Amino acid sequence: MSKAMKKVKVIKIDVDKCNGCRACELICSAFHASPKYSSNNPERSRIRLIRDPIKDIYLPVYAGEYTPAECTGRNKYVIDGKEYNECDTCRASCPARDLFKEPDSGLPLKCDMCDGEEEPMCVKWCLAKALTYEEREEEREEEPQLGEMEIGLESLVNRHGLQKVMDTVARLSKKG
Amino acid sequence: MGYAEAGFNLEIDLTRGSIERVPTDPGLSKLYLGGLGTNAKILWDRVPPEVEPFAPENLLIFGTGLLVGTPAPGCNRTIISTISPQTKLMAYSMMGGFWAPELKYAGYDKVVFRGKSPELVYVYIHNDKVEIRDASHLRGKGAVETQELIRKELKDPNVQVAAIGLAGENRVFTASIEQGRSSASRLGIGAVMGDKGLKAIAVRGTKDVNIAKPAEYMELCNDVLKYISDREEKPVPGVMPILAGLGSPQEMLHTDEKWHTENFSWGNSRTRRKEFWTKEIEEKWTETQENARTRLISCYNCPMKCGAIISLPGMSTYMMKCFSKLTYNMAAFVDDLDFGFRIAQRATEYGVDGFSTPQIMAFAFELREAGILTDKDFEGCPDDNEGKFYWLLDRIVRREGIGNILADGTHWAAQHIGNGAEAYAHNNIKKHEQLPLKLGMLNPIYFLMYCTGEKLNITQIEGQFPQAPFPTMEEREEFVKDWVHVPDEKFKQYLLDWEMRGENSNPYYPTVDMSVDIVDWQEKMHYIDDALGMCAGLSSFPLKPPYHIHNYPKFISAATGMEIDEDGLATIYKRNRNLIRAINVRRGLKREDEKPPEDHWRKRFPELEEQLLDAYYKFKGWNEQGVPTKESLHELGMDYISEDLEKRGILSYE
Ligand code: SF4
Ligand code: SF4
Ligand code: SF4
Ligand code: SF4
Numbered sequence: 001m002s003k004a005m006k007k008v009k010v011i012k013i014d015v016d017k018c019n020g021c022r023a024c025e026l027i028c029s030a031f032h033a034s035p036k037y038s039s040n041n042p043e044r045s046r047i048r049l050i051r052d053p054i055k056d057i058y059l060p061v062y063a064g065e066y067t068p069a070e071c072t073g074r075n076k077y078v079i080d081g082k083e084y085n086e087c088d089t090c091r092a093s094c095p096a097r098d099l100f101k102e103p104d105s106g107l108p109l110k111c112d113m114c115d116g117e118e119e120p121m122c123v124k125w126c127l128a129k130a131l132t133y134e135e136r137e138e139e140r141e142e143e144p145q146l147g148e149m150e151i152g153l154e155s156l157v158n159r160h161g162l163q164k165v166m167d168t169v170a171r172l173s174k175k176g
Numbered sequence: 177m178g179y180a181e182a183g184f185n186l187e188i189d190l191t192r193g194s195i196e197r198v199p200t201d202p203g204l205s206k207l208y209l210g211g212l213g214t215n216a217k218i219l220w221d222r223v224p225p226e227v228e229p230f231a232p233e234n235l236l237i238f239g240t241g242l243l244v245g246t247p248a249p250g251c252n253r254t255i256i257s258t259i260s261p262q263t264k265l266m267a268y269s270m271m272g273g274f275w276a277p278e279l280k281y282a283g284y285d286k287v288v289f290r291g292k293s294p295e296l297v298y299v300y301i302h303n304d305k306v307e308i309r310d311a312s313h314l315r316g317k318g319a320v321e322t323q324e325l326i327r328k329e330l331k332d333p334n335v336q337v338a339a340i341g342l343a344g345e346n347r348v349f350t351a352s353i354e355q356g357r358s359s360a361s362r363l364g365i366g367a368v369m370g371d372k373g374l375k376a377i378a379v380r381g382t383k384d385v386n387i388a389k390p391a392e393y394m395e396l397c398n399d400v401l402k403y404i405s406d407r408e409e410k411p412v413p414g415v416m417p418i419l420a421g422l423g424s425p426q427e428m429l430h431t432d433e434k435w436h437t438e439n440f441s442w443g444n445s446r447t448r449r450k451e452f453w454t455k456e457i458e459e460k461w462t463e464t465q466e467n468a469r470t471r472l473i474s475c476y477n478c479p480m481k482c483g484a485i486i487s488l489p490g491m492s493t494y495m496m497k498c499f500s501k502l503t504y505n506m507a508a509f510v511d512d513l514d515f516g517f518r519i520a521q522r523a524t525e526y527g528v529d530g531f532s533t534p535q536i537m538a539f540a541f542e543l544r545e546a547g548i549l550t551d552k553d554f555e556g557c558p559d560d561n562e563g564k565f566y567w568l569l570d571r572i573v574r575r576e577g578i579g580n581i582l583a584d585g586t587h588w589a590a591q592h593i594g595n596g597a598e599a600y601a602h603n604n605i606k607k608h609e610q611l612p613l614k615l616g617m618l619n620p621i622y623f624l625m626y627c628t629g630e631k632l633n634i635t636q637i638e639g640q641f642p643q644a645p646f647p648t649m650e651e652r653e654e655f656v657k658d659w660v661h662v663p664d665e666k667f668k669q670y671l672l673d674w675e676m677r678g679e680n681s682n683p684y685y686p687t688v689d690m691s692v693d694i695v696d697w698q699e700k701m702h703y704i705d706d707a708l709g710m711c712a713g714l715s716s717f718p719l720k721p722p723y724h725i726h727n728y729p730k731f732i733s734a735a736t737g738m739e740i741d742e743d744g745l746a747t748i749y750k751r752n753r754n755l756i757r758a759i760n761v762r763r764g765l766k767r768e769d770e771k772p773p774e775d776h777w778r779k780r781f782p783e784l785e786e787q788l789l790d791a792y793y794k795f796k797g798w799n800e801q802g803v804p805t806k807e808s809l810h811e812l813g814m815d816y817i818s819e820d821l822e823k824r825g826i827l828s829y830e
Binding site: 019020021022023026027030033035036037038039040041042043044050051052053054055056058103125127128 | 245246247249274281320324333334356357382383384385386387390391393394401404405470471472473474475476477478479481485487492493495
């Protein structure tokens with residue numbers, strides 16, 4: 001595969017600055033509603049705040065790749081005297097938890113960096129500046145990117161098996 | 177599909193254990209918006225004046241504001257309404273935090289409780305699934321502790337829980353409802369919740385909240401965010417720090433307490449300590465606060481960080497906001513702020529109002545000093561100021577011994593104790609404990625707000641107009657320059673002409689009519705906020721806030737699709753104002769009740785005060801007793817109120 005310069009979008013997360021407002025969740029879900037901003041629902045957000053005020057845990061986490069299976073080993077991290085579970089720090093849309101799934105269909109959600117916007121919406125709405133945005137150039141091997149549709153299909157395949165998904169698609173296309 | 181609103185209320189009868197999901201009448205939003213307005217309508221319709229606060233027929237309503245759950249920053253209020261055991265009038269108390277948005281996402285605008293559960297229960301709302309669950313294992317548990325236990329029990333960290341502590345269970349008249357960093361603490365609504373046998377309400381919602389005109393609405397919200405950022409860079413000069421910025425008073429951020437400690441009274445609202453704030457105290461208090469505070473935190477969708485997580489060695493963590501860090505210190509005459517943070521932890525777990533409760537205790541110790549209460553009443557009470565307060569707090573919350581009498585608040589306790597105790601309950605309005613503030617010269621604006629405010633709590637009535645004149649004309653001109661918030665240009669002139677001394681100063685300036693105008697504006701903003709669910713800290717309370725009478729109609733239209741302009745909004749405000757007034761006059765509120773604590777100002781002007789009240793009533797369309805007239809109710813389309821008031825002989829046939 002060939003090498004190329006790639007722009008990497010980076011959101012820096014400063015957990016010390018997070019005030020727990022969940023504006024990031026709200027605006028992400030509103031931005032991805034269709035039509036845009038026509039509704040909001042933090043459950044649909046591609047960023048979620050892991051929050052346990054009594055333990056002073058405030059950890060914004062972005063939705064990453066879909067995974068069909070949960071990890072067998074799950075570690076614990078102690079940072080600054082606070083204990084985090086592996087899943088708290090994990091970005092996966094994973095069967096082990098409800099996070100990063102569409103509430104009605106269960107389809108996985110993934111942060112798309114608000115493609116097309118000057119600045120990610122969650123960053124824009126985080127006045128506390130716990131989330132800041134930067135771009136970085138990196139040399140990379142090019143690899144094909146999965147589109148949103150493919151990710152969704154892949155998760156359906158993982159869940160129901162390829163044959164069942166194909167049958168359903170065939171049935172749906174007949175209904176037309 | 178509804179916009180902004182969920183379109184359903186939950187009706188829960190705790191006696192029968194029944195749960196109903198009832199569609200709301202969209203026509204009501206057009207008349208009363210939502211939140212406080214529609215809460216009040218329900219109370220008017222369903223709770224006649226004969227119903228006592230602790231009767232099963234009394235309702236306890238948890239309402240979300242109309243715009244709660246939409247992207248409008250800071251719009252997160254739960255408005256809780258019932259009949260107050262303290263005043264026997266309508267109580268409404270607001271809490272911020274996360275509960276109301278979660279209820280909207282679960283698909284409800286309100287939860288209306290009636291009846292009484294024979295056993296202690298809690299209610300779990302998860303979208304369409306609503307259950308009444310056993311809470312016997314939570315009896316006696318702290319209000320914060322209960323929230324944690326329920327989250328664990330339900331295995332969902334994202335459940336939002338509003339809970340009472342021991343004080344609510346024991347129907348202490350100053351019991352609060354606690355929820356994360358927020359609480360609804362005034363007027364004893366936690367006691368009504370306890371009386372109903374309801375320990376907590378846990379909510380989880382994963383549905384959408386819809387917006388009628390998305391692009392327009394988002395632009396308005398973005399403007400607000402930008403305004404907040406800019407405004408934070410530009411504190412209002414010439415006023416004290418907590419009035420210079422936005423938000424609730426930033427008591428968790430600021431450590432400079434010179435103003436509060438030297439201007440507010442200590443003890444039973446008696447002693448001013450004008451030299452209190454020394455260098456040494458300042459250093460010590462700053463250190464204490466910075467050590468106690470782990471993080472500054474916000475309510476749902478708000479950047480303001482008015483609250484803090486408080487963690488001190490040897491006790492469990494809790495959250496605090498506003499002035500309660502000082503109230504216990506000042507009531508108990510304790511100069512170490514560490515005491516304030518520690519006793520507030522216990523008080524928060526008990527779930528009591530951090531304003532009234534310390535005042536009750538200071539009142540009790542004054543009665544003991546005066547020999548009206550005796551050492552027998554205080555058997556086992558330690559001698560030191562800190563120990564005394566911990567001891568009495570425990571007695572009150574448990575309703576043990578003298579605590580059982582004091583738990584009814586200073587007004588009722590004084591009635592019960594007799595022997596001249598009434599004179600010591602000197603800081604009440606309509607039986608409700610006021611801030612410990614004693615001043616010199618009568619201020620006509622504040623006089624009206626104290627007398628007539630249905631909320632009975634000045635911090636939730638005041639705002640918008642500066643509390644005092646600026647000394648120089650330059651400062652005034654500077655202030656009015658970007659004062660876009662005024663409903664009318666005349667308010668700028670009122671401020672420009674307001675002097676510290678001389679003819680154009682208190683008490684005769686602002687004049688009677690100007691004072692009425694100013695109060696009406698301040699009230700209007702609070703009533704609209706409380707109907708929309710907006711935090712006062714971004715609207716009615718601070719100077720030059722992001723929300724005001726000119727942009728609110730646009731927000732409402734874009735969110736709901738309902739056509740509304742400034743006049744329309746003003747009419748809704750009037751309707752809600754009159755509705756709550758009507759509930760209270762029907763419950764016996766009279767002109768003679770509308771007065772500030774006698775010693776609130778040293779210099780009083782009886783004749784002027786009567787004129788002020790007369791003018792205010794007239795402006796509102798009320799008769800000389802403060803009762804809305806038939807004509808003014810008719811104009812607002814509220815003949816149903818005048819008919820009822822006539823039947824009861826409160827309005828006479830003319
Ligand atoms: S918007 Fe920022 S401060 Fe608020 S929860 Fe998200 S990351 Fe934290
Ligand atoms: S959420 Fe992440 S860490 Fe947890 S089981 Fe799934 S993949 Fe593993
Ligand atoms: S970058 Fe965009 S898509 Fe990703 S979490 Fe933030 S708002 Fe959502
Ligand atoms: S201004 Fe303060 S109290 Fe109001 S919503 Fe924001 S954080 Fe909460």
